[in-house]
Every structure is written in structure tokens, then in C-alpha cells.
Amino acid sequence: MSVAKDKERNTWYVVIKTTDPMTGKVHWKKKRGFKYKREAIEYEAKLLLGLAPRNAAHITFEEISERWFEFENTSEIMRRKKREHFKFRFADFYQRPINSITKAQLVQWKIALVEMKYATSTKNSTITYVKGVFHFANAIYGTEDVSKVLTYIREPIKQEHHHVWTPEQFNLFLSCIKPKHTVYKLYFEMLFYTGMRRGECLALLKSDISQDGYVNITKSICHFCDGPKAPKTQSSVRRIKLDEKTFNDIKPLFDIEGPYLFGGCRSLPVSNVDRVFSYATKAAKLPHIRIHDLRHSHATYLINSGVNIVAVSKRLGHSSVSETLDTYTHLLEKTSDELLDCLNIVHKTDH
Numbered sequence: 001m002s003v004a005k006d007k008e009r010n011t012w013y014v015v016i017k018t019t020d021p022m023t024g025k026v027h028w029k030k031k032r033g034f035k036y037k038r039e040a041i042e043y044e045a046k047l048l049l050g051l052a053p054r055n056a057a058h059i060t061f062e063e064i065s066e067r068w069f070e071f072e073n074t075s076e077i078m079r080r081k082k083r084e085h086f087k088f089r090f091a092d093f094y095q096r097p098i099n100s101i102t103k104a105q106l107v108q109w110k111i112a113l114v115e116m117k118y119a120t121s122t123k124n125s126t127i128t129y130v131k132g133v134f135h136f137a138n139a140i141y142g143t144e145d146v147s148k149v150l151t152y153i154r155e156p157i158k159q160e161h162h163h164v165w166t167p168e169q170f171n172l173f174l175s176c177i178k179p180k181h182t183v184y185k186l187y188f189e190m191l192f193y194t195g196m197r198r199g200e201c202l203a204l205l206k207s208d209i210s211q212d213g214y215v216n217i218t219k220s221i222c223h224f225c226d227g228p229k230a231p232k233t234q235s236s237v238r239r240i241k242l243d244e245k246t247f248n249d250i251k252p253l254f255d256i257e258g259p260y261l262f263g264g265c266r267s268l269p270v271s272n273v274d275r276v277f278s279y280a281t282k283a284a285k286l287p288h289i290r291i292h293d294l295r296h297s298h299a300t301y302l303i304n305s306g307v308n309i310v311a312v313s314k315r316l317g318h319s320s321v322s323e324t325l326d327t328y329t330h331l332l333e334k335t336s337d338e339l340l341d342c343l344n345i346v347h348k349t350d351h
Helices: 037-052 053-057 061-071 076-089 103-114 120-141 167-173 177-196 196-202 242-254 270-283 293-304 309-316 323-327 328-347
Strands: 003-005 011-021 027-035 214-217 237-243
Touching: 003 037, 011 037, 027 037, 037 061, 053 270, 061 076, 061 242, 061 293, 076 120, 103 120, 167 177, 167 270, 167 293, 177 196, 177 242, 177 270, 177 293, 293 309, 309 323, 323 328
Parallel strands: none
Antiparallel strands: 003 011, 011 027, 214 237
């Protein structure tokens, strides 16, 4: 059986060979005139099922996968990649008739796959490709899609403990920024005392700051040449209030020509932001943190100060309170210990 192209007519045709089980005589069936290869493959599958269902039942997983590649017009690079997934992580089933593979066997295969020393993303890609072949076989050849029992492997949950600075450490950092870099100093101050993402802060326009100290956060910027983009999530669009000192500190920036709060006519160059941050951190002899950790420092200070977690979540622009809880679980555990200590003091056992 084969699907081929008629170069003279620029169309596709199907040829299928069958054998009469009684006489042993070979029969050939041929159908021309398919405009697209996909149409020819679909016809071949129907023809195969109609004339020799036993042949369809004995098609191997490997054969089906190759037909899947043809049907999807998969590039040669992707074909090689998917074959490697099958040969290295689906080897026991690769050359078996696809109808002989059972749900129970696939469940056992997934259990073994979990234990293999590959990245979770690699294992899940293998599952995706295996499911793709079974789905194709079901849609085109009418075989049972037993791959429905397969679920994806979840990444193990890792509790990330963020490196943060205290307000005292941050003030030491600010004192090490050179006077000529005042605008960068104010930029870092804004990050630490608002919890804004660095891109959100770079994208701030003077018009985003109201006269009563509210900041409208509606965009983010990665590099000036790319221009402002939509924020990370819809919840990232928010309105927050500046503390009094931060608001007073940034007021001189409004007198600088240009629309951007930090930079004037254009946002601050990212490379310069990184350079100034690194220099001042080393000069202050502080533990190394990322610029993004100024945001975590802000949240850490608020939570440790007993601020309501809902208010913290809204200020950070998280999509839900659960995101804040997941991110700062280690802090909340500490707060719970302090809460219990407080209860033990107030509610002493009578003797």
C-alpha cells in the first residue's frame, strides 16, 4: 500500500495491494486524482478498512507514526526528533501492531517513564507524541485510542525561598549609588517601596502618576527599542498608592524633559540599570540578589509587618491570592509561629 504523487498531473494517487485469503490471488486497487496528499491518505485508510480489515489491525505503531508525519506534513527535523522519542522511551511498543497495545500496558509504561532519568518536559513530549499517533490511528484507521488513559507528568513542587534585603540593607545600597546616577537611585527606590516589576517601572510615564500619589500600572517594557507592551497578566493592570517619601522623592523627575518618569525622552537603558545595581551592591558588600528580588523584598517586609495578604496580593498584581500564598508560604509559616507565641502569652494555662 502506498500514497504517491503523479508528477505529470500534479495530483496524488493511492495504490493498495490485497490478497484473497481463499485463492491467494493478489489484487491491486488504484485511485487517482487527489489534489492534496492528505486526501489520498484518508482515502487509503478507508480503502484499507473496507477491503482488508485484518491488515489494518496489524499495522505497527511505527508505520502509523510515519503516516501521521505524512498526514501532518511534518518537517524532516521534527520527524527525526519524534522518532528518537519513540525509539528511546517507547521502544518496547514501537514496532508492535498498534491494535495489540492495551490500556494497562500504557499505564505501566507511563509508570516506568516517570522513573527514567529525563527532564519532565522531555517525558511529557514523549507522551504528547504517543497520544498523537494513537489519535491519528483512531481518526483515520478506526483503531481504539487507548492513549486516553495517559496523563501528563507533573513537575515536583519546589518551594522557592527568595533572597531579599531588609529596609536597612536597601538604604545602605542606595547610599553607594553615585550622585550622577540619581535617576537610577529613584528607580530602585520605586521598585523597593512599591513592589512593581522592573519592566512596569521602566514603562511608567509621568502621566501615569496622579497628583495625589497614585500610580496607574498599565504596561511594561523590556527594551526601549521594543516599546511598551501589555502587562504580564490582566491582573497586572492596577492602581497603587505611593508612600509619602517616595512620592516626594520622585517629584523632581517631572521637571525633566520627556514623557518617561525614569529617563525623560526614553526609558532607562536596561544594561545601565544592571550595571548601576551591580556596582552599588558590591560597594555596599551586600548579599547578591536580583533586581526582581526588590519586589520580593517589598512583599516580604509587608507580610512580616502583618499586612493583610489580600492587600499585598492586589498591590503586587497577582492573578489570585493563592498565587501570593504559594509564593510566600515560608513567610506565612513564620507569621503563624509568631501568632501562636502571641496566643500562648495571652491565653496562659491556669495552674
